[in-house]
Amino acid sequence: MDLKQIKQIIDLMKRSELTEFAVEEEGFKLKIRRGANGVPIVSSGRGSNSPFPTLAEAGTSNGSASPVSTASPLTTNAPAAAPAEEAGITYIKSPMVGTFYRSPSPESKVFVENGSKVAENTVVCIIEAMKIMNEIQAETKGVVVEALVENGQPVEYGQRLFKLKQG
Amino acid sequence: MRISGFFVYMIQKILIANRGEIALRIVRACRELGIKTLAVYSEADVQSLHVQLADEAICIGGPKSSDSYLRSDRIISAAEIADVDAIHPGYGFLSENAKFAEQCESCNIKFIGPKSKSIKMMGDKSVAKDTVRKAGVPIVPGSDGPVESETEAVKVARKVGYPVIIKAVAGGGGRGMRIAHNDVSFAKEYHVARNEAEKAFGNGAVYIERYIERPRHIEFQILADSHGKVLHLGERDCSVQRRHQKLIEESPSPFLTPDLRKKMGKAAVRAAESAEYENAGTIEFLVDAKGNFFFIEMNTRIQVEHPVTEEVTGIDLIKQQIRVANGEKLDFDQGDIKFEKHAIECRINAEDPARNFAPSPGTIGLYYAPGGHGVRVDSHVYSGYTIPPYYDSMIGKLICYGSNRKTALERSYRALSEYLIRGIKTTIPLHKAIMSDPTFIEGKATTAYMEDFLGRTPTDLFS
Numbered sequence: 001m002d003l004k005q006i007k008q009i010i011d012l013m014k015r016s017e018l019t020e021f022a023v024e025e026e027g028f029k030l031k032i033r034r035g036a037n038g039v040p041i042v043s044s045g046r047g048s049n050s051p052f053p054t055l056a057e058a059g060t061s062n063g064s065a066s067p068v069s070t071a072s073p074l075t076t077n078a079p080a081a082a083p084a085e086e087a088g089i090t091y092i093k094s095p096m097v098g099t100f101y102r103s104p105s106p107e108s109k110v111f112v113e114n115g116s117k118v119a120e121n122t123v124v125c126i127i128e129a130m131k132i133m134n135e136i137q138a139e140t141k142g143v144v145v146e147a148l149v150e151n152g153q154p155v156e157y158g159q160r161l162f163k164l165k166q167g
Numbered sequence: 168m169r170i171s172g173f174f175v176y177m178i179q180k181i182l183i184a185n186r187g188e189i190a191l192r193i194v195r196a197c198r199e200l201g202i203k204t205l206a207v208y209s210e211a212d213v214q215s216l217h218v219q220l221a222d223e224a225i226c227i228g229g230p231k232s233s234d235s236y237l238r239s240d241r242i243i244s245a246a247e248i249a250d251v252d253a254i255h256p257g258y259g260f261l262s263e264n265a266k267f268a269e270q271c272e273s274c275n276i277k278f279i280g281p282k283s284k285s286i287k288m289m290g291d292k293s294v295a296k297d298t299v300r301k302a303g304v305p306i307v308p309g310s311d312g313p314v315e316s317e318t319e320a321v322k323v324a325r326k327v328g329y330p331v332i333i334k335a336v337a338g339g340g341g342r343g344m345r346i347a348h349n350d351v352s353f354a355k356e357y358h359v360a361r362n363e364a365e366k367a368f369g370n371g372a373v374y375i376e377r378y379i380e381r382p383r384h385i386e387f388q389i390l391a392d393s394h395g396k397v398l399h400l401g402e403r404d405c406s407v408q409r410r411h412q413k414l415i416e417e418s419p420s421p422f423l424t425p426d427l428r429k430k431m432g433k434a435a436v437r438a439a440e441s442a443e444y445e446n447a448g449t450i451e452f453l454v455d456a457k458g459n460f461f462f463i464e465m466n467t468r469i470q471v472e473h474p475v476t477e478e479v480t481g482i483d484l485i486k487q488q489i490r491v492a493n494g495e496k497l498d499f500d501q502g503d504i505k506f507e508k509h510a511i512e513c514r515i516n517a518e519d520p521a522r523n524f525a526p527s528p529g530t531i532g533l534y535y536a537p538g539g540h541g542v543r544v545d546s547h548v549y550s551g552y553t554i555p556p557y558y559d560s561m562i563g564k565l566i567c568y569g570s571n572r573k574t575a576l577e578r579s580y581r582a583l584s585e586y587l588i589r590g591i592k593t594t595i596p597l598h599k600a601i602m603s604d605p606t607f608i609e610g611k612a613t614t615a616y617m618e619d620f621l622g623r624t625p626t627d628l629f630s
Binding site for chain 1: 205206210218219220221222223224225226227228229235240241243244245247248249274
């Protein structure tokens with residue numbers, strides 16, 4: 001979820017009679033409530049402005065870094081800990097650190113869209129690392145369910161890029 | 168840009184290209200300086216303390232070092248996407264990799280350490296010895312590189328003076344070495360050494376050095392800025408080693424006289440100057456029973472045992488490293504440095520002394536670190552932490568200090584007695600036993616100490 005989408009949700013709430021909106025994604029929680037004077041109050045699960053907040057921040061809803069505050073301090077906050085795996089679903093993960101691009105160039109079409117069929121050697125995206133554009137292949141057969149990273153966003157090693165339905 | 172006093176801070180965010188206790192140490196220094204931190208980590212270090220405490224964190228690979236902490240491409244990539252100003256390489260990993268330092272230089276990221284050319288110069292042992300020798304620093308007498316024939320080898324041995332050690336050019340870590348005490352035994356040892364080297368390393372070339380019997384390993388801490396000032400912060404005696412791995416370090420050395428300390432300090436500074444050194448580094452010497460000292464190598468990085476010097480002098484070495492990298496001048500001179508305490512560091516390893524120091528990774532059940540006056544613990548572990556099996560076994564450092572050596576010894580013993588690490592085996596009992604051992608208490612330990620101690624001490628007294 002990015003700033004543009006959050007703004008769209010706020011607009012939607014302003015224009016409607018909605019008093020509360022909540023959404024939860026992997027590693028991210030957002031709740032918007034209509035405040036006393038009608039202005040929406042936004043509380044999000046991202047404490048810092050950086051694309052890579054520490055693991056302790058990513059899981060807490062108030063964004064403050066308090067790493068060793070509970071009995072089992074760090075076990076629940078790792079973003080790598082996945083929610084229950086759905087049947088037949090797999091993920092394309094980043095093999096490197098860099099910037100994620102969905103198309104070969106700013107003017108071209110995206111490599112894959114929701115619903116695109118992929119084979120093992122289908123190029124699904126580019127990750128730019130140190131000025132080199134690396135083509136990333138699907139390495140599995142399947143159908144793209146959705147892209148999990150925004151175009152132009154930085155990604156880390158092991159980060160989930162696409163959700164695929166296998167087969 | 169952040170402005171403090173008259174100085175404009177260029178370094179605002181630092182990437183820590185390391186893990187474990189040193190990564191935590193760097194995070195702490197950055198926090199105190201108001202500098203943002205980016206931790207890069209492997210999948211095995213997700214639960215690591217410094218990863219939680221840093222401002223940002225980026226995963227750079229799988230558990231193996233070769234797939235993460237040694238991947239300079241991923242580290243530089245992370246530095247670029249997170250827009251860092253500098254990289255602190257810690258110790259080990261890429262800290263003495265001249266190519267990595269060069270890559271940082273060409274990507275306009277400040278490498279917190281010396282220039283890449285100093286790393287290159289001091290990284291080659293022959294070049295290093297040659298460079299410091301020209302600056303009037305004593306080196307271990309020996310052949311100029313490998314010897315071509317037995318005749319030449321004998322000539323060198325006689326010139327250098329017995330006893331001599333015959334070392335494999337391709338060897339290391341204590342392997343491929345034979346000692347000869349006279350002409351008669353030399354011929355035999357020379358051929359045995361060559362054969363062993365050929366078998367073990369595929370390269371039979373050997374070189375000759377004077378063998379220094381029962382030396383003390385005494386190193387000097389260097390701090391230099393980028394404006395030409397080179398200082399030494401005193402010595403550390405690191406003679407207590409097992410298989411060339413340091414176990415205990417202390418300062419001041421119980422062996423050095425004030426005169427010898429002065430001589431060696433000056434030599435250390437000359438050695439660093441000959442390498443055009445900047446930032447923190449260490450000059451290593453071997454010292455024989457008569458007080459003759461010989462340069463063996465320079466470590467162009469911050470070292471594990473740096474806290475010993477910090478507690479003796481009161482100077483924060485990591486902060487000084489960052490300041491030097493920031494282009495600042497060192498704001499003190501040699502005469503300003505005071506050596507006010509005696510400090511002893513014990514390296515706590517997750518190893519089982521009863522099983523020949525076999526690594527003991529696993530989950531720590533209960534962790535309770537000692538405290539009180541004169542006790543410092545540098546450790547990244549905590550109750551419930553699982554030690555990954557992919558990296559070295561050091562889990563913490565206990566540094567105890569006081570106004571004299573007796574106090575530091577007693578304090579070390581007291582602190583070790585309070586130190587609880589349940590669920591894994593550690594070397595805490597070993598350190599307690601050494602602190603109670605007369606030879607160590609009398610300050611008589613040389614590099615031969617550990618082998619002697621382990622040989623005469625029943626295992627159940629130190630495990």
